[in-house]
Amino acid sequence: MSTRVVDRVDEWRERPFSDGYRSLHELADEGFSGAVRAGGAELYMTKGAVVGIHHGDIDDFDGSGTAYEAPSPALPLLAVMQEANDEVRAEYYSEKTAIAEVDSTLSDGGFTGYVELADNVLSGDYYQVYHAGQSMSVGFIGESSRLVDGDEAFETANDEVGIYQVRPADIDVIELPEVDEPEDDSTDASVPGETDETIEEDDAKEAGEDDSQTTSTDEREADDHKPDETVEEDEADEEPESDSGESDDPLGGDESAETPQPSATQDNTATRTAGQQAATAASRTSATQSAAQTAETKQRGTDQQSEQSRSRQRSRSTNEQPNLALETRAIPSLDPKKTAEPDENGNSARADTFEHTADAEQGRSQGSTEPVETNTTPEQTAPEPVQSKTEPETQSQPDRDPSATENEKSAEDDQATEPTQTVDPDRIDELESEIADRDDEIERLESELDRKTTEYEDAKSQLETVREERDELATEAEELRQELEQLETELGAATDAERRITPAEALAGTDIFPRYKSKGDATLEKAHGGSHRREDVLDNLRLEQNTQFDADTVAVGGQEYGEFLEATLEYRFVNWVVGNLLFEVRETGHEKALKDLYDALPVIDWADLKGTVDVVYKEDGQETRSEESFDIVLRNRMGEPLLVANVNDSREGATQSMMENLVRAAERVGQTSDAFAGAFLVTRSFFEPPALETADDATKSGLLSRSKRKSFVNLSRKRGYHLCLVEARNENFTMLVPEL
Structure with missing residues (x-):
């Protein structure tokens, strides 16, 4: 069990x-x-x-x-x-x-x-x-x-x-069905229409306005430095508060670029009265003062060399060729695909792009170790050929103004001897380092590609192995199926049936019909009146099966269909109800106490195994239509349900929940059909006490609780049904409730 x-x-x-x-x-x-x-x-x-x-x-x-x-x-x-x-x-x-x-x-x-x-x-x-x-x-x-x-x-x-x-x-x-989540009412806090591009454009405009203000301020400061020559010489001796980090726009219309001078020292006194010449003098003064600064000031000037070099390059390019100024602003791309490749002589095809910058940086590397001036003038950056250092000094330097100070003369010497190379060796080293890094990256990627290729080959090999294992498992599964069939044959489970069905399918597709060899002989209807004996009726009675499948060609659980059906608790119960229950009630004298049940037995026309009943009942004041399922439904000739039964084919006792389910379903059938007379709970073992208590509570309630009817469940003043509990042990059926 x-x-x-x-x-x-x-x-x-x-x-x-x-x-x-x-x-x-x-x-x-x-x-x-x-x-x-x-x-x-x-x-x-x-x-x-x-x-x-x-x-x-x-x-x-x-x-x-x-x-x-x-x-x-x-x-x-x-x-x-x-x-x-x-x-x-x-x-x-x-x-x-x-x-x-x-x-x-x-x-x-x-x-x-x-x-x-x-x-x-x-x-x-x-x-x-x-x-x-x-x-x-x-x-x-x-x-x-x-x-x-x-x-x-x-x-x-x-x-x-x-x-x-x-x-x-x-x-x-x-x-599981999906659960509707509540909508999120939160709104986007961002300002409509304000995108990242809009913000960037605003920032660019603000930056442009700041540059314009800075340029205007520098021009005003240049105009303020138009005193006489004496004042300027005094200022040259003082340590300046230089703002060497700022430079003019390389594409701007600087008046000093319109009329480049052949020499930075010609007519120094006269040119100081003009705004542009005053700016040139201020630049020379800044260079002279930078030469006299302390070591800390020298270091700060050194940090500013890169910006100064770019300023000189822009001025020189503007004087020499306007279109070149735009080109010198372009920064060589770090992408090897966009960087010009060197020719056979090692020269870059786009060397003119950064030629002037390299010249300026080379000049600083060969010149004085003193900090380079923060501002340059067109005279200092004019594209005049520079004489070789081996030529006499008089050929590479113009006449000096006798009234110029020693510091100014020293600055003029430095400017005159400054080389014209503008290629920055540090920039070249930086680009070469970047190229080396690119080469290392290429090597790394190639190595990664090799590793991925190896992994792909390994995965491909593993796939082949898995396929082989799959084929082996398929072969093993077929062998297991053959072994299972062999085991079933050894245990007698195999039959010659064309197909197999489950026990549930077999019962659901089976109907049992009580029929007589001769209606003129002993029948249940005649026995109901007390005129015939049990032996006579049983000798004339037979149970016929009608199936929804060919019973001769199917097997159920390794058994032939007929052998399976006759061994089921459902079939045995139907045989007991039809052939024995009427005589047990009559012989014990309970015809009146079980009147509804006793009168229904001769009317049974067929038994529907695993059957259902359409019901209409009221629940919470509303009419409801549904379908109730039972292990057995005994019906009259019109198909109306007379008796229903559920079976417990287990060694475990019948439980309270089984009893509650049967009572609930039977009440709904009773509310639907006037012919309904009884409900049975059949167990192969026993009834647990809570199940008995549930049955007792169901049969004591109602208006007719004091009537002489036994185990009767009242549905109304005129309608109800008998609730019966049956134990099936040792091939025998015993009515436990009501006790006969």
């Missing part, structure tokens, strides 16, 4: 369920295992996946109910499998074939179903639950049915002696 998990759900730990689909999603996210009840529907979850729903569908759970957390994740899945399928694929004796041996075969074959070790086992019931080859173990030990799971359950079962069955099952994981 097996343990029915659905009957133990009430023992599991409860928790609230009140937010419909959202609560289901929360249970799924936490990997919940157990059952959820809402109304009459039951939903089962294993590790967050919905594996089955009984007495309803997923729409029944968009509300509130109760969740029951299972002590083992195997239990909800086992509960669904036990209810979904009664097929027995094979039976084994553990002494001959160990459970561990079959477990390996089922796991490798991707089996879905369960293994039940229950018959002829003293210690308890044990189960191996499989889904796609993955297994979990549970067991119920002793009279208290103590739960064990995991390795303990498996090892205990593997050491037990008994007969175990392999039962397949079909499990479909049910998806």
Whole structure:
């Protein structure tokens, strides 16, 4: 006798369920295992996946109910499998074939179903639950049915002696409905229309305005330096507050660039009266003062050389060729594809782009070690040919103004001897370093490509290996199928049937009809009046089967259909009701106490196994239409339900929930059909006390509770039905309630 998990759900730990689909999603996210009840529907979850729903569908759970957390994740899945399928694929004796041996075969074959070790086992019931080859173990030990799971359950079962069955099952994981999330009312805090490009354009305009203001300020300062020659000489002796970091726009219209002078020392006194010449004198004074600065001032001047070099380059380029000024502003690209390649002589094809800058930097490297002046004039940057250093000094320097100071003369000498090279060697070193870094990057990428290529080849090789393993597994699976067929043949499970069906399919497709060899002989209708004996009626009565399939070509659980059907509890119950119950009621003198039931027995025309009844009933004041399912429905010639029955084909006792489900469904049938007379709960074992209490409560309520009718459930003043509890042991059926 097996343990029915659905009957133990009430023992599991409860928790609230009140937010419909959202609560289901929360249970799924936490990997919940157990059952959820809402109304009459039951939903089962294993590790967050919905594996089955009984007495309803997923729409029944968009509300509130109760969740029951299972002590083992195997239990909800086992509960669904036990209810979904009664097929027995094979039976084994553990002494001959160990459970561990079959477990390996089922796991490798991707089996879905369960293994039940229950018959002829003293210690308890044990189960191996499989889904796609993955297994979990549970067991119920002793009279208290103590739960064990995991390795303990498996090892205990593997050491037990008994007969175990392999039962397949079909499990479909049910998806949860989506939950509508509330809309986010938050709005974008950004200002409409204000994009990054707009902000950048505003910043550029502000920067342009600042440059214009700075240029204007420099021009005003130049105009302020128009005193006489004496004042200027005094200022040359003072340490200046230089702003050497600023330079004029290289494309601006500087008046000093319009009339370049051949020499920076000609007519020094006369030119100081003009604004542009005053700027030139200020630049020379700055250079002279820079030569006399302290070591700290020298260091600061050195840091400013790069900006000064670019200023000289712009001035020189403006004097020589206007279009070249724009070209010298271009910075060579760091991208090797955009940087000109050197020719055969090592000269860059775009050397003119930064020629003047390189000349200026080379000149500084060959000149004085003193800091370079912060401002330059057109005279200093004019593109006049520079005489070789080996020529007499008189040829490379113009006549000096006798009134010029020594510092001014020294500055003129420095300017006269400054070379015209403008290529910056530091910049060349920087570019060469960048090229070297690019080469290193290319080598790294090539190395990475080689590594990726190697990985690809390895993955390709692994893919071939996996394909070979797949083919080997397919061959092994075919061998396992052949081995399973051989085992079924050895155990007598194989038949000559053209196809196999499950026990549930066989019962659902079967109807049983009580018929007589001769209606002129003894019949139930005649026996109802007391004129014929039981033996006469049974001799004339026979049960005929009508199937929705060819019974001669199918096998059920390794058995022929006829052998399977006659051994079922459902068929045996129908045979007892039709052939014996009327005589038991009559012989015990309970015809009046069980009048509705007694009058219905001769009218039975056919038995619908795994049948359903369309019902119309009122609940909460509203009329509701639905369908109720029963293991057996006994109907009259018009198809109206006379009697209904549910069976408990288990060694576990009939539970309170079984009784409650039967009473609820029978009441709905009674409200729908006037011909309905009785409901039966049949168990192969016994009735648990709570089940008996439920039956007692149902039969004592109502207006006719003091009537002489036995075990009667009142539905109204004139309608009701008899509630009967039957035990089926040792091939015998005993009416326990009402007691005959």
